[in-house]
Amino acid sequence: MTDTVSKIFVICEFCQRKLQLRANLAGKTFKCPTCQRMNVAPEPEKGFVNDGLDLLAKAKCPHCWHIFAPEDALVPAASEALVGDMMLGPDAPMRFPPTRFTVDGLPRDGKGAVCLHMACPRCHLTMPRDLMVIPPTFVSIVGAPGTGKSYLLAAMVNQLRRTLPDRFHLFFGDADTVSNATLDDYERTLFHAADGSRFAALRKTEVRGGDLYNEVNIGGQIVAYPRPFLFSVRPMLHHAMYSSDGGAQGSMLVLYDNAGESFNPGADTTGSPVTRHVAHSDAILFLFDPTKDIDFRRRLTGDDPQLKSADLRRQTVILSEISSRIKNLTNLKTNQRHDKPLIVTVAKYDIWRGLLRTPPEAPPIFKGNDGTWRLDVGMIDNVSQAVREMLKGICPDLVSTAESIWSSVRYVPTSATGCSPVQDPSTGALGFRPMDLHPIWADVPLLMFMADRWKGSMLPVGLHGTKK
Numbered sequence: 001m002t003d004t005v006s007k008i009f010v011i012c013e014f015c016q017r018k019l020q021l022r023a024n025l026a027g028k029t030f031k032c033p034t035c036q037r038m039n040v041a042p043e044p045e046k047g048f049v050n051d052g053l054d055l056l057a058k059a060k061c062p063h064c065w066h067i068f069a070p071e072d073a074l075v076p077a078a079s080e081a082l083v084g085d086m087m088l089g090p091d092a093p094m095r096f097p098p099t100r101f102t103v104d105g106l107p108r109d110g111k112g113a114v115c116l117h118m119a120c121p122r123c124h125l126t127m128p129r130d131l132m133v134i135p136p137t138f139v140s141i142v143g144a145p146g147t148g149k150s151y152l153l154a155a156m157v158n159q160l161r162r163t164l165p166d167r168f169h170l171f172f173g174d175a176d177t178v179s180n181a182t183l184d185d186y187e188r189t190l191f192h193a194a195d196g197s198r199f200a201a202l203r204k205t206e207v208r209g210g211d212l213y214n215e216v217n218i219g220g221q222i223v224a225y226p227r228p229f230l231f232s233v234r235p236m237l238h239h240a241m242y243s244s245d246g247g248a249q250g251s252m253l254v255l256y257d258n259a260g261e262s263f264n265p266g267a268d269t270t271g272s273p274v275t276r277h278v279a280h281s282d283a284i285l286f287l288f289d290p291t292k293d294i295d296f297r298r299r300l301t302g303d304d305p306q307l308k309s310a311d312l313r314r315q316t317v318i319l320s321e322i323s324s325r326i327k328n329l330t331n332l333k334t335n336q337r338h339d340k341p342l343i344v345t346v347a348k349y350d351i352w353r354g355l356l357r358t359p360p361e362a363p364p365i366f367k368g369n370d371g372t373w374r375l376d377v378g379m380i381d382n383v384s385q386a387v388r389e390m391l392k393g394i395c396p397d398l399v400s401t402a403e404s405i406w407s408s409v410r411y412v413p414t415s416a417t418g419c420s421p422v423q424d425p426s427t428g429a430l431g432f433r434p435m436d437l438h439p440i441w442a443d444v445p446l447l448m449f450m451a452d453r454w455k456g457s458m459l460p461v462g463l464h465g466t467k468k
Contacts, residue, residue, distance in 0.1 A: 059132050061120035062228040062254045063214060065280045070132040072097075074119040079111035087124040087217050095124045123216045123223075128175045128230060128252070136252040137453065139446070140278045142322055143287035144315045145260030148347055148416055150202050152287060152442060153257050154186035155416040157231070159443035167365055167373040168459055169239035175230040175252055182211040183229045183257075190417075193434040199424045201431030204259075212257065213274060226274045229255040233450070233458075241458060250458065253446075256281070263318045278322055279329035283341045283449045284406075286322070288315055288398065290352050295394050304351055304420040305430055316401050323405040341452065342406035343445045344398070346387055349413040350440065351420070355394075356413065357386050364444060366464045374462035375451050380412070380444065387411035410448065415440040 029040050055070045076093040077083075085092040098107030098115070107115045117126045143149050164170040174180045189200050213224045234250030235242040243249060256277045263275060278284060290296035291306040292313045300307055326338060346352075353359045360383050364376040388411045392399050402409045418438035421430040451459045 055132050056135060060136060060280070061123060061125070062127060062131065062136065062138075062230060063120060063125040063225045064123040064216075065277070066120055066122035068121055072121050073132065074098075074121050074124065075107045075109070075115045076117050076119050076126055077109040077111075078113035078115045079109050081111060082109055085124055089217075092124075095119050123214075123218065123225065125214055125216065125225070126176075126178075130175060130232060131252055134232075134250060134252045136254050137450075138254045138256070138277060138281040139283050139285060139449065140256045140275075140281040141285045141287065142258070142263055142275070142278065142318070143260055144263070144289070144292065144313045144318045146311055147260060147287045147289035147292065147315070149257055149260070149287050150186055151190070151416040152345065152347060152414060153183065153229075153255065154190050154202070155437075155439040155442035156446060157183060157229075157255075158187050158191045159439060160446060163363075163365070163443050163447070164233070164459075165236060169236040169242075170250075170458065171232065171234050171236050173232055175232040179227055180229050180231075182227070190432065190434055190437060196435030197433055199422070199431050200434050201424070201429060212259075224274055226256050226258060226277060228277075229257070231255070235458065239458075251454075253450075260318070263321055265317070265321050275322075275325065276329060279326050281340065282453065283343060284322065285343045285345050285445050286319055286402070287345050287347050289347050291348055293395055296352065299355060299394065300352055302351065302420075305423065306348070306351070306421065316395075316397050319398070319401050319405075337405060337407040339407055341408040341410070341449065342402055343449060344387075344391075344402055344409060344411045345445050346391070346411060346413050347416070349415040350418050353413070356390055358382075360413070360441070363441070366462070368460075368462055372460055374460045375447055376464045377448075377451065377461045378463040380410075380448055384410045384412065387413055412441065412445050412448065414442050414445065416442055 029038055031038055057069075058067050059070050059073070060067050074095040075098045076095055078093070082094040083092065084090050085095050087095075094109075096109070100108040100112075102108065102114060109115055116129075118129050118132065119126050141149050141153055160172050164172040174184070177184070186202055189202060193200055212227050214227055215222050215224050217223075231253040232250065233253050241249065258275055290300070291304070291309070292311060293315065294312050297307060297312070323338070326332070327334075327336075332338070349359075360379065364379040364383075365373055366376050368374050388399060391411065416439055417432055417436075418440050419432065419436045421432055423429070424431055447459065451461050
């Protein structure tokens with residue numbers, strides 16, 4: 001159970017410092033920690049400033065993973081005249097601890113403008129206000145260079161936008177449109193193109209700089225942090241857990257995507273800690289690309305151009321490197337296994353489906369006898385076992401590495417596109433025609449993880465054909 005504390009905002013009548021008190025102190029005497037003078041916290045009807053939220057006891061920054069009390073959060077100025085931040089540069093809005101508020105509890109800057117965003121007190125990067133109220137869930141999507149992480153992420157999110165509301169009455173939407181802009185561009189390029197017959201491809205993920213990273217001056221050193229993708233997940237009107245009182249429900253889903261080169265041994269540095277989210281993540285999605293594995297290549301036939309590429313890799317090295325970083329950052333013992341789930345996502349299923357015993361075709365979702373849609377966990381477990389057996393026969397080192405390091409491992413087949421790429425006649429590059437895209441099980445890894453994490457409460461589960 002997440003620790004939440006109902007709090008109120010109060011302004012010291014002597015030094016004008018903004019304070020946060022527990023709601024049960026309303027009407028009682030308290031000492032201001034700054035000026036040490038005694039105040040009386042007003043009753044609600046007498047006008048104290050209250051944002052009406054049950055704040056988390058501790059918040060975590062999705063950029064630098066700093067843990068802090070919500071009352072210590074900074075506010076970016078809204079007025080254009082108030083610019084210049086010691087960490088983000090002269091053009092960034094000034095960050096400041098709020099001391100002036102509207103009657104609704106929203107902070108004002110020095111020019112009186114209402115400020116709508118919050119910022120981490122350590123890195124000064126902005127974050128949604130909901131992260132002060134709703135506990136975040138961190139998920140890292142990792143893998144070797146060129147395995148298609150960005151394609152899978154785009155297909156996964158695009159399918160979740162439909163599956164969660166349509167089948168489970170769960171809202172799934174952007175919590176920060178600015179931070180999600182790159183992923184939104186991925187989705188539009190692949191799944192919402194005006195002309196579905198025109199060639200489309202995603203650009204290579206940058207190792208540093210670009211739209212996926214933020215650079216911050218911390219202690220005189222420029223540090224690059226990954227830009228997270230943030231989504232709000234909460235019950236809708238017809239969900240069994242829906243509440244009409246506007247209280248905090250659901251979760252904030254925080255996803256990370258990095259260039260595969262960032263996971264190479266030695267790539268993690270103090271100035272570029274862009275993969276350290278793996279130590280804070282509640283789940284790791286490891287994307288394994290069979291077309292880059294020599295043992296898989298020998299068993300695959302067809303004219304898919306990906307099977308002709310000279311880019312072959314030992315992807316188990318990346319998995320071992322990720323484990324090493326987690327152990328170093330969390331101080332795990334040498335033989336201690338990670339207790340957070342690992343989901344081995346075997347990509348490009350449309351190419352290798354013939355190698356799998358009883359390959360799945362339909363999504364693992366069914367309607368129960370009560371009319372409620374459920375995630376078929378029995379089907380997912382059966383498929384996971386079948387994929388595991390296949391991997392043990394082809395690349396056993398992948399299975400042994402995963403299961404010797406993580407205590408919970410599942411194997412899920414996915415295809416972000418459902419088809420082979422085509423060659424752009426003008427450039428020779430590989431890409432896709434959006435009208436040909438039909439993702440297969442792209443959303444299942446996250447659906448499975450969310451169902452496990454929520455114990456089937458927000459996302460119902462069942463075994464197909466059994467009564468629940």
